[in-house]
Amino acid sequence: MDWLPFQKAKLYTNAFIRRDGRLLLGYKKRGLGKDMYNGFGGKVDPGETPAEAAVRELQEEAGITAKLKHRATLLFMSPEIPEAAHIEIYYAEDYEGNVTESEEMRPEWFAIPDSEERHKEVIQTPKQVDPTTGLRFIPYDQMWEDDKLWLPAFLSGHDFVGRADFDSQGHMQKWWFALTS
Numbered sequence: 001m002d003w004l005p006f007q008k009a010k011l012y013t014n015a016f017i018r019r020d021g022r023l024l025l026g027y028k029k030r031g032l033g034k035d036m037y038n039g040f041g042g043k044v045d046p047g048e049t050p051a052e053a054a055v056r057e058l059q060e061e062a063g064i065t066a067k068l069k070h071r072a073t074l075l076f077m078s079p080e081i082p083e084a085a086h087i088e089i090y091y092a093e094d095y096e097g098n099v100t101e102s103e104e105m106r107p108e109w110f111a112i113p114d115s116e117e118r119h120k121e122v123i124q125t126p127k128q129v130d131p132t133t134g135l136r137f138i139p140y141d142q143m144w145e146d147d148k149l150w151l152p153a154f155l156s157g158h159d160f161v162g163r164a165d166f167d168s169q170g171h172m173q174k175w176w177f178a179l180t181s
């Protein structure tokens with residue numbers, strides 16, 4: 001399959017919060033990615049920088065504010081959408097405020113596997129629970145298909161860029177990811 005052609009890209013943000021060895025994800029209740037877990041984010045509004053949009057979306061969707069660091073850039077294409085999705089990905093290890101459910105997202109904490117090898121086991125055998133905290137490990141089986149390819153390295157501290165092209169059923173057909181640090 002060739003890379004899908006596109007004329008324009010729409011800019012989005014996505015923010016991941018980690019605290020006390022746990023990862024905060026949101027269960028998406030509507031729109032793009034409905035019924036999947038993801039970081040918090042959305043479209044960048046006209047006149048906004050991606051960094052400003054990331055802070056706004058985190059506040060709107062999870063009720064918290066964080067000093068977000070830019071960590072990654074992703075480009076997604078699907079025959080279902082006219083424009084590529086260009087997603088700037090942010091990260092923080094602390095936040096202010098109380099994590100709160102919104103109309104769009106139901107926040108939930110997950111246990112983080114302690115090595116990239118353990119991530120692989122959690123990907124292969126989903127729904128495992130961390131006996132120490134009682135939390136479920138990251139629900140890769142309920143996330144976008146690309147996430148399992150970059151989230152383990154991202155949580156180990158690597159920044160990256162990448163692209164993934166999906167088919168009309170939402171499965172990845174072609175992709176590349178490159179660590180930049």
Ligand SMILES: COc1nc(N)nc2c1ncn2[C@H]1C[C@H](O)[C@@H](COP(=O)(O)OP(=O)(O)OP(=O)(O)O)O1
Nearest residue numbers: 012013014031032033040041042043076087144147
């Ligand atoms: C295709 O693969 C994707 N992977 C990941 N990890 N995240 C993705 C993928 N495609 C989209 N996303 C992210 C990007 C955004 O954070 C959300 C979608 O944002 P949404 O369309 O919900 O934007 P909002 O402005 O919040 O929407 P409303 O207009 O409904 O408020 O998914």
